[in-house]
Each structure stands twice: as structure tokens, then as C-alpha cells.
Amino acid sequence: MRAYTFLMAQAPVLPRGFELPLEPRLPRIGSVDAVALEERAATLAKRSIKKESKLQAFELAVRMMDLTTLEGADTPGKVAALCSKAVRPDPVDRSVPSVAAVCVYPNLVPTAVARLRGTSVRVASVATGFPSGHVPLESKLAEVRWVVEQGADEVDMVIDRGAFLSGRYAKVYDEIVRVKETCGDAHLKVILETGELGTYDNVRRASLLAMAAGADFIKTSTGKINPAATLPVMLCMLEAIRDVHEETGRVVGMKPAGGIRTAKQAVQHLVVLHETLGLQWLTPDLYRFGASSLLNDVLMQIRKQKTGHYQSSDYFTKD
Amino acid sequence: MAVERTQKPLTPALTEWEYAPAPEARELVSLQERYGLFIGGELVEPRSREWFPTISPSTEELLAEVAQAGPEDVDSAVTAARTAYENGWSALAAPERAKYLFRIARIIQERSRELAVLESLNGGKPIRESRDVDVPLAAAHFFYYAGWADKLEYAFPNRRPKSLGVAGQIIPWNFPLLMLAWKIAPALAAGNTVVLKPAETTPLTALLFADVCRQADLPPGVVNIVTGDGRTGAALVQHEDVEKIAFTGSTEVGKAIQRELAGTGKKLTLELGGKAANIVFDDAALDGAIEGIVNGIYFNQGHVCCAGSRLLVQESIYEATVAKLKRRLETLRLGDPLDKNTDVGAINSKLQLDKITELVESGKDEGAEIYQPPCRLPEKGYWFAPTVFTNVAQSYRIAQEEIFGPVLSVMTFRTPEEAVEKANNTPYGLSAGVWTEKGSRILWMAERLKAGVVWANTFNRFDPASPFGGYKESGFGREGGRHGLEPYLSFEGSESWGG
Numbered sequence: 001m002r003a004y005t006f007l008m009a010q011a012p013v014l015p016r017g018f019e020l021p022l023e024p025r026l027p028r029i030g031s032v033d034a035v036a037l038e039e040r041a042a043t044l045a046k047r048s049i050k051k052e053s054k055l056q057a058f059e060l061a062v063r064m065m066d067l068t069t070l071e072g073a074d075t076p077g078k079v080a081a082l083c084s085k086a087v088r089p090d091p092v093d094r095s096v097p098s099v100a101a102v103c104v105y106p107n108l109v110p111t112a113v114a115r116l117r118g119t120s121v122r123v124a125s126v127a128t129g130f131p132s133g134h135v136p137l138e139s140k141l142a143e144v145r146w147v148v149e150q151g152a153d154e155v156d157m158v159i160d161r162g163a164f165l166s167g168r169y170a171k172v173y174d175e176i177v178r179v180k181e182t183c184g185d186a187h188l189k190v191i192l193e194t195g196e197l198g199t200y201d202n203v204r205r206a207s208l209l210a211m212a213a214g215a216d217f218i219k220t221s222t223g224k225i226n227p228a229a230t231l232p233v234m235l236c237m238l239e240a241i242r243d244v245h246e247e248t249g250r251v252v253g254m255k256p257a258g259g260i261r262t263a264k265q266a267v268q269h270l271v272v273l274h275e276t277l278g279l280q281w282l283t284p285d286l287y288r289f290g291a292s293s294l295l296n297d298v299l300m301q302i303r304k305q306k307t308g309h310y311q312s313s314d315y316f317t318k319d
Numbered sequence: 320m321a322v323e324r325t326q327k328p329l330t331p332a333l334t335e336w337e338y339a340p341a342p343e344a345r346e347l348v349s350l351q352e353r354y355g356l357f358i359g360g361e362l363v364e365p366r367s368r369e370w371f372p373t374i375s376p377s378t379e380e381l382l383a384e385v386a387q388a389g390p391e392d393v394d395s396a397v398t399a400a401r402t403a404y405e406n407g408w409s410a411l412a413a414p415e416r417a418k419y420l421f422r423i424a425r426i427i428q429e430r431s432r433e434l435a436v437l438e439s440l441n442g443g444k445p446i447r448e449s450r451d452v453d454v455p456l457a458a459a460h461f462f463y464y465a466g467w468a469d470k471l472e473y474a475f476p477n478r479r480p481k482s483l484g485v486a487g488q489i490i491p492w493n494f495p496l497l498m499l500a501w502k503i504a505p506a507l508a509a510g511n512t513v514v515l516k517p518a519e520t521t522p523l524t525a526l527l528f529a530d531v532c533r534q535a536d537l538p539p540g541v542v543n544i545v546t547g548d549g550r551t552g553a554a555l556v557q558h559e560d561v562e563k564i565a566f567t568g569s570t571e572v573g574k575a576i577q578r579e580l581a582g583t584g585k586k587l588t589l590e591l592g593g594k595a596a597n598i599v600f601d602d603a604a605l606d607g608a609i610e611g612i613v614n615g616i617y618f619n620q621g622h623v624c625c626a627g628s629r630l631l632v633q634e635s636i637y638e639a640t641v642a643k644l645k646r647r648l649e650t651l652r653l654g655d656p657l658d659k660n661t662d663v664g665a666i667n668s669k670l671q672l673d674k675i676t677e678l679v680e681s682g683k684d685e686g687a688e689i690y691q692p693p694c695r696l697p698e699k700g701y702w703f704a705p706t707v708f709t710n711v712a713q714s715y716r717i718a719q720e721e722i723f724g725p726v727l728s729v730m731t732f733r734t735p736e737e738a739v740e741k742a743n744n745t746p747y748g749l750s751a752g753v754w755t756e757k758g759s760r761i762l763w764m765a766e767r768l769k770a771g772v773v774w775a776n777t778f779n780r781f782d783p784a785s786p787f788g789g790y791k792e793s794g795f796g797r798e799g800g801r802h803g804l805e806p807y808l809s810f811e812g813s814e815s816w817g818g
Contacts, residue, residue, distance in 0.1 A: 031604045036608075036611060040610050043447075046451075279332060279334070
């Protein structure tokens with residue numbers, strides 16, 4: 001018998017390829033059917049949310065907002081104004097809560113941190129060569145290290161789409177792992193820039209990749225590319241989050257960003273979230289809207305819901 | 320870290336988010352107390368002097384009284400149709416016929432909300448479906464066949480198509496207006512006149528359609544609508560002056576009609592029951608497949624002849640699929656059909672509810688494992704929770720018989736051959752669904768599945784241009800597309816065929 005075992009051919013050790021270090025086991029990578037996905041998103045978009053449930057959604061949307069300014073023209077003055085708005089969005093109606101965070105470029109982090117000290121509003125900074133991500137890893141890490149040192153609570157990094165689209169998944173993965181290490185206790189949101197990924201299958205793969213590498217949140221877009229946070233893309237990412245949760249128990253957050261301008265869109269997003277991941281995810285700890293112009297529309301709708309009247313946009317501050 | 324960081328606490332999750340009621344306006348519909356029969360362009364009192372109530376199955380509320388057409392009423396309807404056929408309609412220039420059909424299609428679109436509300440009220444289906452599926456598709460069928468009306472020579476080159484005369488049409492209660500459109504649009508486009516009998520429990524949209532015909536100035540007698548129960552249908556089938564019968568409904572009644580018509584020379588098409596298999600392979604896009612499974616069996620409470628009532632799932636992904644399916648079922652919203660957020664409405668009638676209940680009991684008795692998501696059923700009306708049976712053997716009644724309700728039987732397979740064998744192992748053959756990311760496998764399966772429609776990576780998708788119909792006990796003849804015109808035409812030099 002023993003002789004046989006020696007004679008038997010031995011299979012070589014499998015080459016170590018792309019593995020997701022998830023415990024206890026991997027989610028099936030799977031694929032996404034575009035028609036079914038878009039149809040499901042369209043069905044959920046038709047939910048009719050009225051009265052009290054609508055007001056609840058609006059207030060939740062405010063609490064989940066990452067109020068954002070990412071312009072070359074950003075100045076300390078502009079960011080300071082945005083921070084005031086973030087803390088008290090509607091000076092007339094004090095019952096309107098503060099937003100979750102303010103999202104700015106690295107250079108403006110010190111301003112935001114100073115303005116938001118002692119409030120509940122967090123500071124998020126984009127990093128890693130935002131928006132393209134085409135800079136050396138060392139620069140990316142240095143940037144992350146710096147914004148965290150300056151007091152950013154959250155880091156919004158971009159993945160290397162060039163590497164992803166050329167199939168160098170390991171490079172994308174390793175970068176996220178390194179950034180996550182560098183973040184320390186700051187929260188990491190990983191921007192996939194879905195508008196550049198081309199297919200829902202890619203969105204799903206990139207989502208799983210980012211989660212496997214340690215993302216606290218996955219985020220659709222930089223806001224610099226169209227299309228950005230469409231409902232089907234969001235649903236696709238939520239389904240990936242759901243699968244990771246089912247398989248491993250890990251809870252990952254979601255941030256749609258870019259193109260969400262109206263309160264109605266925000267409610268549609270919340271419906272998709274609610275009916276895909278359930279009540280547990282209806283919290284700013286696990287869901288954010290990345291937006292700049294959305295807030296005022298939500299404020300306007302809140303006032304309409306409370307008073308029965310629309311007011312002109314001049315009754316809401318433009319910051 | 321250089322900076323001392325204190326985590327800023329965020330506000331907590333919502334503990335509940337109940338959607339407030341969002342009912343569609345019922346006032347869009349104004350109901351009469353009583354509806355007569357639509358004969359010769361008028362609503363007339365039935366000579367039978369019999370009336371029966373029609374209710375809303377979601378509340379058991381009385382909506383109206385409807386005439387029970389007796390044999391003499393059916394006779395006057397057929398006579399009206401014959402007169403209209405002889406005196407003008409058959410000789411009308413084809414483009415003029417088309418104009419009427421286009422006009423009807425546009426009026427259906429204009430009155431779509433009214434039709435949708437009435438459909439949901441009388442039939443129990445969610446307004447989301449009547450608004451987004453039934454009524455738009457009904458209009459689409461009229462638009463589609465309007466286009467064929469003056470092109471019959473091109474549809475059947477060198478065969479000299481001619482209209483038949485009077486068509487008798489009997490339709491079911493699951494898609495009242497849509498089935499009416501499937502029947503009336505091709506019949507009129509081909510140059511026939513019709514007598515249509517809507518289902519006993521859902522006559523109201525057909526009677527509203529009578530008003531659409533009047534609004535379209537359709538010549539009197541071209542469309543006649545006789546309401547009533549099975550006796551009315553029998554009188555229509557037996558009437559000597561009817562050239563063609565088109566029936567959609569149960570296999571049992573379909574067989575009786577076929578026996579009745581044997582040897583009479585009348586043309587017949589039957590669209591009957593089904594027990595479709597939805598086949599999910601391990602490489603399928605699973606979340607999409609779950610949507611397809613849910614749409615396949617819970618759409619219209621499973622009152623769909625082509626419903627995907629058997630789920631055949633590859634054994635390697637069985638557990639994941641069932642887990643996802645159960646989770647998805649928990650998000651289905653059951654309740655008021657007129658609420659825009661309702662996914663699952665009321666069962667159409669007490670009779671049907673009893674039948675579903677009986678079959679579900681048999682499933683439990685035979686040893687299948689039942690799952691129903693937690694949901695509150697309204698006290699009034701006829702309701703049945705969405706149901707999944709696992710551990711189902713091919714021999715169980717719930718795997719063999721058509722339930723026509725929101726009840727899914729899950730079975731497994733190991734290889735494509737086994738999937739085909741199990742899918743075809745039924746007396747029915749109306750539809751099937753294949754879920755795989757592999758194109759070649761879709762074609763391989765479609766070649767072997769004995770079903771009139773095979774959907775790939777989708778389910779319950781309808782289009783007026785696409786023919787629909789069955790194999791085996793699911794009936795014969797096709798509705799929709801160019802094929803759907805054929806049963807309403809005779810051709811030079813060829814005997815009538817197709818039963």
C-alpha cells in the first residue's frame with residue numbers, strides 16, 4: 001500500500017491567485033443581470049411614500065448627509081460657511097438635525113476640523129489622488145496619513161480604476177489594505193467610481209474586492225463622472241453588501257454620491273436601502289448621501305411637509 | 320496618531336419605517352347600480368331578467384349588479400354581431416377598420432387610470448400591476464393589431480386571407496381587460512365581429528370597455544359583451560351562427576368546449592392551464608433570478624396561467640437560493656389592492672381561495688415543508704399569504720396540479736438533462752424559465768423544453784408582437800403576433816385547421 005502512495009501523482013499546490021481573505025468563507029462572486037437589476041430598481045422607485053413616512057425619510061436623509069464641496073475654487077471661507085450649514089441646516093426650524101459629515105479636499109481639513117470641533121458633525125476628507133487615483137502608492141499613503149493627522153474622522157479614497165480595468169485586482173486590493181492600515185481609527189470609504197467600471201458585474205466585483213480589503217463603507221462615485229449614483233448601481237452594491245453580511249456577518253456601509261439632487265431621489269434611495277438591507281441599515285453609521293445641492297431641496301420639502309406650503313429657494317441659505 | 324480623536328456619536332437607526340397608506344383615488348371610477356348587456360351598441364336589460372352581484376374580493380363589498388345573459392340574450396348578441404358583420408363591417412375598407420382600433424387604443428390610454436382602478440377593485444390585483452402591466456399592455460395590443468388590419472395580405476402572402484364572421488370569445492378573471500384585448504383586437508383587425516363573455520367574477524372592465532367602444536364610434540354590433548356564468552359561455556359555444564370560438568380558462572372547461580365543437584366545423588383556439596418550471600442553474604445571476612422567481616409566482620397572486628409555479632434549482636445552490644427567496648418574501652407587501660405600494664393583492668374569489676387552501680393542505684399532508692413570511696391578512700375579503708413549499712417530490716399534488724395561487728413548489732436537479740426531464744414531466748406546456756449566464760445553455764434548453772414560451776433570464780414578460788400559447792393540455796393556437804391573426808382568418812384553398 002505504501003508503495004502506491006509514493007507512486008501516485010501528486011497535484012501541484014495551486015498557484016495563489018486572487019483570494020478574498022474573508023472568514024468563515026467567501027461570498028460567491030456571482031454575476032449581475034442588468035435587466036433584472038434595473039427593473040427591480042425601477043419598481044422600488046415607484047413606491048409612494050407619503051405623509052409621516054415621508055417626513056421620517058427627509059429627516060433621516062439630513063442626518064445621513066455628507067455635505068460636500070470638492071471644487072478647485074474651495075476656500076477656507078467657503079468651507080467655514082458649509083460647516084455652519086452642516087451644524088444647523090435650517091436656522092428657522094431648529095428641529096432639523098445636523099448632517100452627518102462635511103466632505104472636503106485635504107487642504108481644507110484643518111479649517112473644517114476647527115469649525116466643527118465640539119459639534120456632532122464629522123469631517124471627511126477625500127484622499128489617494130482624488131478623483132483619478134493615478135498617483136504613486138507612497139503619495140496616496142502620505143496624503144491619508146496627513147489628513148488623519150489633521151483630524152479627519154473619515155477618509156474617502158478612490159480605487160485605482162486603471163489597475164482594476166486591466167485586471168490587476170491584486171494591486172487594487174493591496175492599495176486598499178495599505179490605506180486602511182494608514183487610516184488607523186478613521187473610517188474608510190472606498191470610492192469605486194462606478195461610472196468608469198462599465199458593467200454591473202464589475203461594480204459587484206469591485207464592491208466585494210473593497211469589502212474584502214477592509215472598507216468600512218463602499219461609495220459609488222467621486223461626483224466628477226457621469227453616470228454616478230444611479231439607483232441600479234446602488235442596488236447592485238447593496239446586494240453585494242447583503243451577500244457579505246449573510247456569508248460573514250460583516251456589516252459594511254454604503255454611500256451613494258453624485259447626481260442625487262432632489263428629496264424625491266433621496267427617498268427612492270432610502271426605499272431601495274430599506275427593502276434590500278432592512279431597518280438595520282437605516283442609520284448614518286451605515287448609510288450616507290454624498291451631495292452638495294440635495295440638502296436645500298430636502299429642507300424645502302421638510303418645510304412643505306410641516307406647513308403645507310412651498311417656500312421659494314430664497315428662504316433657504318445658499319452656502 | 321498625532322491627533323487625539325474622540326469618536327463623534329451619530330444618531331441611531333430608525334426603529335421602524337412604516338409606509339403611510341398611498342391609495343389610488345377610487346373616485347376615478349363611477350359605478351352604475353346595474354349593468355345590462357352590451358348588444359348592438361346599447362346596454363340592454365337581459366331577457367332572462369336575471370341579475371347577479373359582482374363584488375370587490377378585497378373587501379367583499381358589493382360593487383354592482385350585472386345581467387345574467389340567457390340563451391335568448393346570447394342569441395340577440397350573436398344576431399347583432401352577424402348584422403354588423405353583413406351590413407358594413409366586413410365590407411369596410413381595411414384602413415378604416417384600423418382607424419377604429421387605433422382610436423380604441425388611444426382611448427384606453429386616456430382612460431388608463433380609471434380602467435386600472437376598476438380592474439383592481441373588481442379583480443383584487445394590486446394597482447401597481449393593473450397600472451403598469453394590464454392596462455398599458457391592453458392598449459399596446461390594440462395599437463399592434465391596428466397596424467395589421469390593412470396588411471393582412473402581407474402577413475399571409477399568396478393565401479388570400481378572409482375574415483370569418485362572428486367570433487365567440489370567452490375570457491378568464493385573472494387579466495380581465497388584457498384578455499379582452501388579446502381576443503378583440505386580432506378579431507376586429509381581421510375583419511370579424513365579436514361576442515365576448517367576460518368571467519363571472521370580473522365583468523366590470525369589460526362593461527367599461529363597452530363605453531370605450533361607444534366613445535370610439537365603433538359601429539353598433541361589432542363588439543357585443545354578454546355577462547354571466549358558465550351557462551352563458553355554453554350558450555355562446557353552442558350557438559350555430561358563430562364561426563369561431565376562442566377560450567382562455569381552465570383545462571377542464573377547455574376540454575368540454577372541444578368535445579362540444581367536434582364535428583361542427585367551427586374554428587377553436589384554447590389557452591388553458593399551466594404548471595411552468597422556472598429552472599435556475601448554479602451560474603445564474605442569483606439576485607436577478609430571485610426577482611424572476613418572485614415575479615413568476617407572486618405576480619397577480621399567482622393567478623397566471625403561465626406562472627412559474629415550480630422552481631427547479633440546481634442542487635449546489637439550493638440552500639443559498641431558498642434563503643434569498645425567503646428573505647425576499649419578507650419584503651412583499653400584502654394588502655389593499657388600491658394602495659400603490661401593495662405587491663400582493665386579494666385572491667379573486669371565495670371559490671379560488673378554497674381551491675388554493677385545499678391544495679396547500681394536501682402539500683402539507685404529503686410531507687412538503689411550508690414557509691410563509693409573517694404577514695397580517697385582512698379580516699374581510701379573500702387572502703392568501705405568499706407560500707413556498709420545499710422538500711417537494713415530483714409526485715406530490717402541489718408539483719402536478721395547477722394551483723393558480725401564490726404557491727411555489729421548490730425542487731432540485733443535478734444536470735441540465737435532469738432539469739429538462741423534470742420540467743417537461745407535466746401534462747401542461749405553456750411556459751418555462753431558464754436562468755443561466757451561459758448563452759449556449761439557454762439555446763440548448765429552449766430546444767428541449769416542451770413549452771409555448773421559454774423565457775431566458777426573465778419571466779412573465781409579454782409583448783403584443785410575441786405569440787403566446789401552449790403545448791399539450793395547455794391548449795392550442797397562438798395569440799399575439801402575426802400568428803395571433805391566423806385563427807381569425809380563412810385562407811383560399813385551405814380547410815380551416817387548428818381545431
